[in-house]
Amino acid sequence: MPREIIKNKYPMPLLPIEKRIKSFHEVALGYTEDLAIKEAERCLQCNKPSCVEGCPVGVDIPAFIKLILERDYLAAAAKIKEKNSLPAVCGRVCPQENQCEKMCVLGKKYEPVAIGRLERFVADYELANGELQYTRKSPTGYRVAVVGSGPAGLTCAAELAKMGHEVTVFEALHIAGGVLVYGIPEFRLPKSIVAKEIENIKALGVKIEVNSVIGKLWTVDELMREKGYHAVFIGTGAGLPYFMDIPGENLNGVYSANEFLTRVNLMKAYDFPNYLTPIRTGKRVAVIGGGNVAMDAARTALRLGVEESYIIYRRTEKEMPARAEEIEHAKEEGVRFIFLSCPVEIKGDNEGRVCEIICQNYELGEPDESGRRRPVPIPGSEYSLKVDTVIMAIGQGPNPLIAATTDQLQVNKKGNIIADEQTGKTSKPGVFAGGDIVSGAATVILAMGAGKKAALSIDKYLRSL
Amino acid sequence: MYTIKDKILLAPGIKMFMIDAPSIAQKAKPGQFVIVRKDEYGERIPLTIADSDKREGTITIIFQEVGRSTQDLGKMEVGDMILDLVGPLGRESEIDFYGTVICVGGGVGVAPIYPITRALHMKGNRIISIIGARSADYLIWLDKMDEVSDEFYVTTDDGSYGRKGFVTEVLTEIMDKEEINMVMAIGPIQMMEAVSRITKEKGIKTLVSLNPIMLDGTGMCGACRVQIGDEVKFACVDGPEFDGHLVDWENAKRRLKMFEREEKIALTSLGCRCCQGGEK
Ligand SMILES: Cc1cc2nc3c(=O)[nH]c(=O)nc-3n(C[C@H](O)[C@H](O)[C@H](O)COP(=O)(O)OP(=O)(O)OC[C@H]3O[C@@H](n4cnc5c(N)ncnc54)[C@H](O)[C@@H]3O)c2cc1C
Ligand SMILES: Cc1cc2nc3c(=O)[nH]c(=O)nc-3n(C[C@H](O)[C@H](O)[C@H](O)COP(=O)(O)OP(=O)(O)OC[C@H]3O[C@@H](n4cnc5c(N)ncnc54)[C@H](O)[C@@H]3O)c2cc1C
Ligand code: SF4
Ligand code: SF4
Ligand code: FES
Numbered sequence: 147m148p149r150e151i152i153k154n155k156y157p158m159p160l161l162p163i164e165k166r167i168k169s170f171h172e173v174a175l176g177y178t179e180d181l182a183i184k185e186a187e188r189c190l191q192c193n194k195p196s197c198v199e200g201c202p203v204g205v206d207i208p209a210f211i212k213l214i215l216e217r218d219y220l221a222a223a224a225k226i227k228e229k230n231s232l233p234a235v236c237g238r239v240c241p242q243e244n245q246c247e248k249m250c251v252l253g254k255k256y257e258p259v260a261i262g263r264l265e266r267f268v269a270d271y272e273l274a275n276g277e278l279q280y281t282r283k284s285p286t287g288y289r290v291a292v293v294g295s296g297p298a299g300l301t302c303a304a305e306l307a308k309m310g311h312e313v314t315v316f317e318a319l320h321i322a323g324g325v326l327v328y329g330i331p332e333f334r335l336p337k338s339i340v341a342k343e344i345e346n347i348k349a350l351g352v353k354i355e356v357n358s359v360i361g362k363l364w365t366v367d368e369l370m371r372e373k374g375y376h377a378v379f380i381g382t383g384a385g386l387p388y389f390m391d392i393p394g395e396n397l398n399g400v401y402s403a404n405e406f407l408t409r410v411n412l413m414k415a416y417d418f419p420n421y422l423t424p425i426r427t428g429k430r431v432a433v434i435g436g437g438n439v440a441m442d443a444a445r446t447a448l449r450l451g452v453e454e455s456y457i458i459y460r461r462t463e464k465e466m467p468a469r470a471e472e473i474e475h476a477k478e479e480g481v482r483f484i485f486l487s488c489p490v491e492i493k494g495d496n497e498g499r500v501c502e503i504i505c506q507n508y509e510l511g512e513p514d515e516s517g518r519r520r521p522v523p524i525p526g527s528e529y530s531l532k533v534d535t536v537i538m539a540i541g542q543g544p545n546p547l548i549a550a551t552t553d554q555l556q557v558n559k560k561g562n563i564i565a566d567e568q569t570g571k572t573s574k575p576g577v578f579a580g581g582d583i584v585s586g587a588a589t590v591i592l593a594m595g596a597g598k599k600a601a602l603s604i605d606k607y608l609r610s611l
Numbered sequence: 612m613y614t615i616k617d618k619i620l621l622a623p624g625i626k627m628f629m630i631d632a633p634s635i636a637q638k639a640k641p642g643q644f645v646i647v648r649k650d651e652y653g654e655r656i657p658l659t660i661a662d663s664d665k666r667e668g669t670i671t672i673i674f675q676e677v678g679r680s681t682q683d684l685g686k687m688e689v690g691d692m693i694l695d696l697v698g699p700l701g702r703e704s705e706i707d708f709y710g711t712v713i714c715v716g717g718g719v720g721v722a723p724i725y726p727i728t729r730a731l732h733m734k735g736n737r738i739i740s741i742i743g744a745r746s747a748d749y750l751i752w753l754d755k756m757d758e759v760s761d762e763f764y765v766t767t768d769d770g771s772y773g774r775k776g777f778v779t780e781v782l783t784e785i786m787d788k789e790e791i792n793m794v795m796a797i798g799p800i801q802m803m804e805a806v807s808r809i810t811k812e813k814g815i816k817t818l819v820s821l822n823p824i825m826l827d828g829t830g831m832c833g834a835c836r837v838q839i840g841d842e843v844k845f846a847c848v849d850g851p852e853f854d855g856h857l858v859d860w861e862n863a864k865r866r867l868k869m870f871e872r873e874e875k876i877a878l879t880s881l882g883c884r885c886c887q888g889g890e891k
Contacts, residue, residue, distance in 0.1 A: 318829045320648060320655075320695040328831075357697040359829055363634055385831040389843065396838055396862050398869045405832035413654070413826075419880040422654040422679055423826075424873030498865040545830050547848065 153256040156185045158263055160475075167448045167479050170332040170416060174238070174471075177260075182267040186214040189259045192251055197261060200249030203229045203595045207246060207261055214264060223272035226265060231304055232297060232594060234273055234339050235326060237266025239438075240591050241469045273342055282350060283310035288608040291316060291375040293360045293548065296324020297590045298381030298581025300347055301597030302604070306379075307350040309605050314375075316358040321412065324383055326590070328412040329404070331442050333449070334472070337411075361547040366555070370576060376611060377576045377604050380563060381597060384542040384582035390434070394492030395538075399428065399500030403435070403443045403539035410446050428534020430454040432503050434489060435539030436466035441473060443537045444481045455481045456531070460488040460508050460521040486510070486521065490528065492536055503531050542587050552577070562586055570600030578604055612692040616669055621751040622744075624676040625719055626685050627661075633668030635660070635698050641726035642704030642820070642852055645672065646828040647684065648695035654680045657825045657847070659723035660699060670698075673722035673751065679877035700828045701851050704818075706730040710792035711737045713785060714760070715778050715806055717798020718744050721752050723820055724797040725759075731795070732759040739791075740764065741781045743798070747772035779805045791815050796855065800864055807855030817855035821846050823866055838862045 159175040160166075166173055177185065189211045197207045205226055213222035226233045240246075242262040250258035288311045292299045295317040303313045321327050323340045348354060360366060360382075369375045387402035389395050401409075406425070409415040413423035431447040433440045436459035447455045457476070459466060462485045466473060477483070486508040493502040507527035510519035544561045556564045556573035563572055563579040570578040580596030582588055617629035635645065639660045646655045662671035676682045687693070704727045712731050716724040721742055732738045740760035744750045746769045757763045764781045765773030774781065779802070785791065786809070794817040796806040803819040810817040823835040823846050830848040837846050838859035844850060 318697070318831075319827060320697070357695050359697060359700065362699055363638060385829070387831070387833045389833065389836075391843075396836060396843065396866065398865060402833040405826060405834045408826055408832055418873065419679075419877045421652050422683075422877055424870040424877070426870060426873060497868075498862075547830065 151252075151256065152184075152188050155188075155257045155260040155263070156181045158260075163478055166333070170449055172336050173333050173475055176270055177263050177267045179267075182214055182264060183217075185260050185264060186211045188252065190251065196249040196251055197246045197259070201229075201246040202589075202591050203598070205229045205246070205265070210268065211259070211261075211264060214268065219268050219271040220276050222268040223276060226268060230591070230594065231301055231598075232343055232590075233265050234269035234343065235297070235335060236591050236594075237262050237264075237269055238335050239330060239469070239589075241589060243470045245591070273339065282308055285312065286310040286608065288312065288376045288611075289314070289374055290377045290379065290604060290608075291369045291373070292379045292381065293366070294318075294324060294381040294383055294581070294583070295322035295344075295354060296381055296383045296581060296593060297326065298383070298583075298593035298597040299324070299379065300344070301594040302379045302381060302578075302580065302601045303352045303597075304347045304350055305598055305601030306604060307347070307352045309601070311605070311608065312351070314353040314355060316360050316363075317354060317356045318359040319412065320356050322354050322356060324381075328408045329439070329442070331407065331411055331446050333445065334442065359547070361551040366548060366552040366574075366577060376608055377578065379570070379597070379600055379604060380548055380572075380577065380579040380583060381581040381593070382545055382548055382583045383593075384587040385545045386543040387538065388541045388543060389538055390489065390540060392489060392491055394494060394500070397492055397494040397500050398498050399426070399494075399534055400492060400536045400538065403433070403439045403537050404542065406443055406537050407439075407446065410450070416450060425450065426535070427452050428500075430456075430533040431535040431537065432456045432458055432489075432531060432533045433537045433539055434458050435541070436461065436468060437539065437541075438468045438472055439542075440537075440539035441468045441476045441481075443539050445472075445476050445479060447535070447537070448479055448481065452535075454533075456484055456533070457481055458484045458487050458489065458503075458505060460486065461510065461518065462486060465518045484531075488521070488523070489536070500534055500536055501532065503533050503536055504528055505531060542582075544583050544586070548583075560586065568599060569603035570596060571603060576607065578607075612694060613696040615687055615689055615691050615693065618687075618689050621673065622749045624685075625673065625749065625751060626676070627671060627673045627722075628687075629669045629671050630693065630696065631668060632670050632696055632698075635696070636663045636665055636668050636670050639663040639670055639699045640703035641706060641730045642723075643699035643701050644723075644828075644851065645670065645696055645698030646700060646825065647672070647693060649680070649684050649687070650694050653683065653694070655695070655826060655828070656680045656684075657700070657822070657828060659820075661722040661725060673719060675719040678874050682878075697828065700847060702849070704730065704795075704852055706734055708734050709736055709816075711739065711790065713739045713741065713782065713791055713794045715741045715782060715794065715796040715798065715802070716743070716756065717778060717796075717802040718749060719751070720798030720802070720820075721750075721756060724795065725752055725755055727795060727797075728756065729759040737761050739785060741766065741778045741785075743767065743778035743802070745769065777805070778802065779809055782806060783809055786810070786813055786815065793818070794855075795819075800860070800867065803855060804858075804860040804864075807858065807860075811856045818852050819855040819858065820851045821853055821858065821863060822851065823863065824869055837866075
């Protein structure tokens with residue numbers, strides 16, 4: 147008997163808007179058990195599940211959804227973790243509409259199965275109820291140093307530890323987690339979840355040394371020559387903020403999104419002066435850019451109490467690289483979008499504080515290398531917007547510190563470390579790399595995938611020593 | 612956690628800590644700094660490594676209590692532990708043979724200029740040091756600086772010690788008298804600016820150590836950006852030392868005032884955490 151198809155995803159329970167913009171509480175509250183089961187019932191359990199092809203790490207989606215239907219959530223979590231060791235994170239932040247859910251057959255006619263929400267449900271259930279279970283092989287005696295504790299480094303470390311290697315993660319900041327702790331805000335990814343995942347990784351025997359800037363405290367060469375590490379994985383991310391190089395960018399009140407978000411997330415400036423790191427926004431904030439970083443900055447500004455939070459983006463909504471859900475939430479919360487527009491100058495008052503931003507309108511021209519239509523400025527279309535703060539969220543590049551202090555480590559023109567996509571091997575024997583430092587700013591799941599692949603090839607390398 | 616091994620009051624509001632930090636001590640070079648976060652609630656503040664002892668595994672920091680974070684730090688005692696200490700950060704000074712070098716240290720700036728002066732001295736440079744402070748009480752490390760200098764001058768604004776006046780007056784006199792190959796200046800930003808202005812006229816290479824507001828100290832946030840000639844640099848990774856003749860001083864001074872209002876709030880909220888019962 148053909149069953150009835152429910153056309154739409156079961157909606158995600160959300161925090162009411164008026165509560166959202168007054169707190170950093172998580173916006174998406176997560177499916178209840180009942181909703182999860184109903185949503186899981188929408189899955190057709192395809193024989194050739196195309197959704198799996200859309201997932202960069204190949205999570206066995208129908209299998210874990212089936213386990214949800216069997217009410218065996220811990221088994222479902224285990225199933226996901228065969229491929230993805232941070233499901234509570236990915237269920238929340240993966241751009242599912244471009245990955246697994248994009249390929250779901252249901253999506254051809256209706257809304258796809260809400261795979262991300264189901265993944266999150268299972269992972270949260272496990273975090274609340276599960277006991278950590280893993281099999282760790284007997285110690286191999288090999289020691290690996292992992293540089294950077296973002297998703298790439300953490301995944302690589304966890305995989306290597308499970309294989310029996312002794313792993314130490316070196317992190318420059320005072321807390322592990324990379325962008326997951328300093329960039330992505332609490333209202334999207336509660337820090338307690340990241341902290342739990344890190345506890346789990348420590349339980350595998352991984353040591354995490356915070357406050358350790360590799361390239362300064364020790365170089366990669368020293369880690370290998372003097373500190374006795376047999377191999378090194380570099381997962382230092384894309385941490386170098388780009389600015390636009392327009393007049394007025396050094397005025398007080400212009401932040402990189404990294405600075406703005408780090409002050410608020412990592413240093414808890416929203417609770418100033420209880421926490422001593424200050425932040426200052428004034429009443430009107432303009433965020434430049436159209437990715438997740440821009441959405442996060444604009445929504446964070448609202449929560450700090452600004453009256454107007456603008457996003458200024460040079461293409462149109464269609465081209466915005468941010469996750470669909472974030473754009474939707476930003477709109478609901480009152481972020482104002484100005485499309486086809488780009489700043490040309492920032493002006494300050496006589497104390498050198500931002501007071502105004504001059505923008506120019508754009509139109510879309512021919513498609514560029516990325517296939518998106520190239521934005522072209524319209525001469526004479528300049529206009530002014532009164533703002534107190536400008537946040538640059540136009541992208542990040544690779545931090546050059548490691549490359550500059552490591553012998554024989556090759557980088558490309560942009561400064562990204564050159565590493566084999568399948569193995570993470572760099573030009574330097576024993577040194578592997580992955581995540582944003584290799585790919586340029588990308589996604590959590592791709593960074594994790596790279597960390598995992600590198601772990602496999604590091605294992606092979608160690609055993610060949 | 613990093614234990615405070617020794618604490619000395621050098622001058623009113625100027626304190627010196629010796630901190631147990633063996634790995635950093637191994638690596639620290641003149642001109643480099645650490646970032647300190649006192650506790651869970653603390654800011655990350657940059658402080659120069661004024662000295663280090665590889666054998667003892669300690670580093671020395673000297674700081675002036677100017678606002679909430681430095682005051683909180685000043686309340687810590689021997690045996691207390693600092694939660695986070697990261698370093699050594701920044702580029703090391705270019706210690707080379709230049710010939711005759713004038714080292715100008717103002718106020719607490721004597722602390723960061725000391726290791727550089729010592730290293731320059733050991734390279735065989737002839738060192739002329741000029742140390743200045745508000746008054747006699749605020750002069751620090753005179754003996755240490757004297758030890759590594761061939762000529763040594765002291766000025767105070769009120770004349771309570773050494774010559775009455777500013778370091779720049781002595782600097783001008785010396786430069787009129789003899790040929791100088793390089794000038795290194797560390798101190799209040801107005802002092803570094805004044806020194807750079809004078810040496811620029813004479814075309815004498817001048818290095819200053821900028822102290823912008825910082826956050827991560829690894830090049831990740833851009834809070835520390837400074838305008839050097841027609842380039843924007845991140846002081847934490849490209850500096851903190853820069854060519855004083857190329858620094859956009861107006862911009863640098865302005866950016867230090869970014870959080871003026873918040874700094875006052877932080878000071879007046881002193882102690883409010885205790886009334887709230889601490890943990891939050
Ligand atoms: C604000 C923001 C929002 C985002 N939102 C999303 C999203 O919704 N979905 C998504 O999939 N992706 C998102 N991304 C992108 C995603 O976070 C990154 O692609 C991912 O974190 C990259 O992981 P990584 O491990 O390569 O590096 P990172 O997460 O950047 O971690 C690198 C770590 O290395 C440390 N490090 C750097 N240099 C050194 C050194 N010399 N020594 C020691 N440690 C060092 C850094 O401090 C950092 O902790 C977002 C990014 C940002 C900034
Ligand atoms: C690379 C570097 C090395 C430094 N080394 C030393 C050192 O060895 N000893 C030392 O005493 N200080 C040093 N500083 C300055 C020190 O970091 C600041 O004094 C400190 O962060 C002030 O924190 P606060 O909360 O106590 O004061 P705040 O409340 O932040 O500021 C109080 C007053 O100090 C000024 N101020 C704020 N930040 C700075 C700054 N970065 N530099 C100068 N003035 C500032 C403010 O304009 C304000 O007038 C260094 C700074 C840098 C960037
Ligand atoms: S890891 Fe990401 S892409 Fe893969 S199934 Fe989960 S949510 Fe989808
Ligand atoms: S493609 Fe969609 S319907 Fe088919 S198995 Fe995957 S999630 Fe289920
Ligand atoms: S302090 Fe963040 S880039 Fe220098």
